[in-house]
Amino acid sequence: MRPRKKINQKDIADALGVSNVSVSNALAGRKGVGGELLVKIRKTAARMGYGAEEEYAGRTAGTVLIVTPVGLTEDKAGWLEQTVREQGMRARFQTIQEVLNEQKDDGAGLSGFSGVLAAGQLSSEELSALERISEKNGGKPVVGVGFFDNRVPIDYVIDDGFHTMQAAVFRLSEQGYENILYVKLDESGLVSDILRRMRTDRLLGYRSGIYLRALRSGQDIEQAEAFELGDEGVILDWQHFCAFTFTTCGVNSNDYFQRWNQTEEHRKSAEKCQTDGRTAFLCEDEDTACRLTAFLMDRGIKVPEDTAVIGYYAQEELWKGLFEKGCEIIYDRIRTGKTAEGIHLVSGSWIEAEE
Amino acid sequence: MRDIAKARHVSVVTVSNALAGRKGVSEEQRQKIFETAKDLGYDLSRSEKKPEERSVTLGIISSQRYMSEGSSFYWEMYQNTINAAARRKVLTMLEMLDESREKDGSSALISKSEIDGFILIGRMGDVFMERSLKIQNSRAGSDSFHLSLDRKKPVVLLDFYREGCPCDAVLSNNYMGAYRITKYLTDCGHREIGFVGTGRTSRNIVERYYGFCRCMLEQNLPIRREWLLEDRDLETETPRIILPEKLPTAFVCGSDYTAGKLYGELDVRGLRVPEDISVIGYDDYLYGSPFAGRLTSYHVDMERMAEEAVRLVLRRIEFPGEPYCVRYIDSEIVERESVKDVSERPLRRREG
Structure with missing residues (x-):
């Protein structure tokens, strides 16, 4: 050797x-x-x-096999490979179908790899098949990244949007923001299941943060009322928002508000857009935060002087964090021989915007 | 060592x-000696010992109210903690606070200089938290053998968390664990599901409640207010569950203790579990109830939680500058007999 x-x-x-x-x-x-x-x-x-x-x-740590439902673009594979390399490991890519075909052919399976990162939601059957192949190959660790399946007992890495948003509410409260509104766009139906769940986690994290804040301040709120608490989130209509963003010159912010005021729900939401320096907008993702900031500044509302806008990690950065954790789990399992431990949550951290 | 002694004008013994x-x-002298040693190229690996090799002592603090009858959960958590410490050859000292000392925020253990770090088991009152952590932050034990410039004694919270605390915490995977048990019910075909628990008394229960919500939203199932039940009377501080007239087909309980109480109320109404109504719990820790041994529940892995708490406090003794973290320890559902599969095609469940 x-x-x-x-x-x-x-x-x-x-x-x-x-x-x-x-x-x-x-x-x-x-x-x-x-x-x-x-x-x-x-x-x-x-x-x-x-x-x-x-x-x-x-x-x-060696080489990890990254298994995806379909083939990755060169760009995605590139930064995934870079992420894995920064963890001191190497990466190879295969689709789930290629892995299963190889298994049928010679049963070699996962020899030569330290473990498997399953990126993108695989079905329970596909995951179970991966788990069985791994057991045949000496119990190589299999880690699901970004999703969770109750029926397959492997390791999973999930973005902890729930606790991250909860912590954001706490932090904003500590900084004196009394009115914290959550901004999400109506889902257009083109969102993947993984992203939909991530957004649900963030929304519930915001709501739980509002509830915990109320309890800490001595308010006695029953469980049944808690779910509705924090429902003051401003929901912007996706279609209108898109129209505002992409129309040049023709549509100004007043016109936008006129259209927005047409429904009772939107009118109530508009009233909540206060600019007293004690309102903060907690946005479900970075894209929403950018669009909202542009929208507010166009109305003459200064960010952050008049109101704070907080975004969430851009997708690429978020997935990088999840993959780093996935590599860490594989390395830890190789080193210690531990069995799968279920769900691992990856929390965010507060990042101040540069001037 | 003679060269270092000469450079620092101290004895070789020092x-x-x-x-x-x-x-x-003194701490100051120790730091200077270390710096000089490094500058002179002295091989520090000969002298430096890992925290696991030195006789590290951890202080474990809990409240008496957790160790009373029916609350042996925390005794077991404590046992797991001392076992985890013993595996790493770490000594432990226990202090159990009575109500008055917890309210005062006074602890005998915190002022002991020979303690290197603390693990607090079970939620403590705010006054105690503020006082104990303030004391920690300002203390500069001159005879502490902590080698870093940072003189804080690390604190790790076990099974609870408080926002803004400058310390690590280890908890059960409340949010995702409750999501899992709710998903278990929906996988068994249940569509009308309620939740039993009092978030006002416990942050852990709040998180489990939202885990239940996560599953309900994901499955597009309505969350009905009349099926969100509290499990105690806060004025009298006694267990109390008031069942509505119309019941769901299944309940998610914030804890096994609550599930035990719910079972009693259902029994009074003449309802059988799981034939008439399904119940799933959280903790996998139910004793002294006719329901014990039959309740399907999410297991709380106390061994892993305690292991992680000890690991974190030792790590922070060695590396005080690392960012604080909250660890959520996941586990599995222990299937027993309290959930009826009402789906059209019952799934084959895994053993154990």
Whole structure:
């Protein structure tokens, strides 16, 4: 067997796109690197086998197989590969059909891979088949990324939109925002199941945050009323919003509001668009936040001076976080031999916009 | 070590004590000795020990009200915590707060310098939380053998969380766990489902309630107010469930304790479980009830939760600068006999 190339600090720095000095400081426990970067450097170093404890020497993370319902675009495969590489691992891609066909042909299955990341919702039957193939190959870890299936007991990584939004409500309250409104666009029916569930999590997180805030302030609200609490979310009609965004010059904001005021529901929502400096808009995603900001500023409402607008992670960044966690789970399972642990939630963090 | 001693104008004994983490050296002096050691290229791996190898002591604090009759859940959580600590050769000291001390926010253990970190089991009152964490934040134990400049003693909350707390927390996977048990019911064909639990008394129950909502919304099932039942009278602080006239076909309960009480109320009405109505619980911990041993429930993995709490507090002792996190520990549904499959084609369930 060819001797394995020894990993040095430069390899780690290159994989993460950081300086050698940062890596050196992080691994030596010196000041200058803290928080998430410190954690990231240490984890990547471990997975690449840098200074591995004798017990785990040679047991590096290796290659993961990324299985998707359909083939990925070059662009998506590219950044997925980059994400996996930053975790000290390599990636290969196959569709679920290719994996199942290979299994039929020679049963080799998952040899050569450390584990499987199932990205994009597979059916229960497809997941069960992957799980069975993994068991035949010595119990390689299989991790579902972005979804969950009650019937198949593997690991899953899910975006924790619920707790992230809950924490956002708390944070805004602490900053003095009394009126926190949730902004979501009516679903056009073109949304995937995964995205629909993510949005439900965020909406419920907002509602639970409003409820918990009310309880903390001493309000005595029964469970039955809780579900309706926080229903003051401003729902913008997708069609009107699109019209506003894409029409040049012809439609101004007053005209938009006139159309918006036509229904009772919209009129009530419009009344809630206060600009007293104590209103914050919590948007279900970054796109909504951008559009809302543009809409408000066009009405002469300054953001953030008059009102705050908070978005949620852009999709690519969110999926990157989920895949990082997926790689971490695979590496941990290889290292410790643990069995599947069910759902792992990946929470967001508060990021201030740059000036 | 002689070179380090010379550079710092101290004795070799002092350097040896400092590097080995022994008492008798001030924190400031210890830091300077370490810096000098690194500058001189001294191999610190000879002296530095991981927290698991030093005699780390953790303080475990809980409230007496959790350890009373019918609440042995928290005794078991405590046992799992000391087992997890013992596996890592970590010592533990327990303090159980009575009501008055919890209200005062006073704890004997918090002021002990030999404690390196704390695990709080079960929700504590706000006064206690504020006082204990403030004390932690401002304390600068001169004889602490913590090697970092940050002198905070880490605190990990076990089975509860409080927004804004500068500490880690480990909880059961409340939101997704409740989603799972509700999905279990819908997979069995149930469409009319209620929830029993009092969110006003417990953040965990609030999260489980919203997990129930998640499934109902996903399956396009209506959430009916009359089927959202509280499980206690808050004025008298006694269990109380008032059943509506028309009942759903199934109930999700915020805890097994609540499921046990619900079973009693259904029995009074002459209703059988699961023949007339299905019930699913949360905790997988029901004792002293005629329903025990029959209730399908979401298991709370206390062993893993305790393991994670100990791991987090030790990690923070070693790396105080890392961001705080809240860990939600998932588990599985333990199938027993309290849910009837009313779907057209009953699914074959997994064993155990």
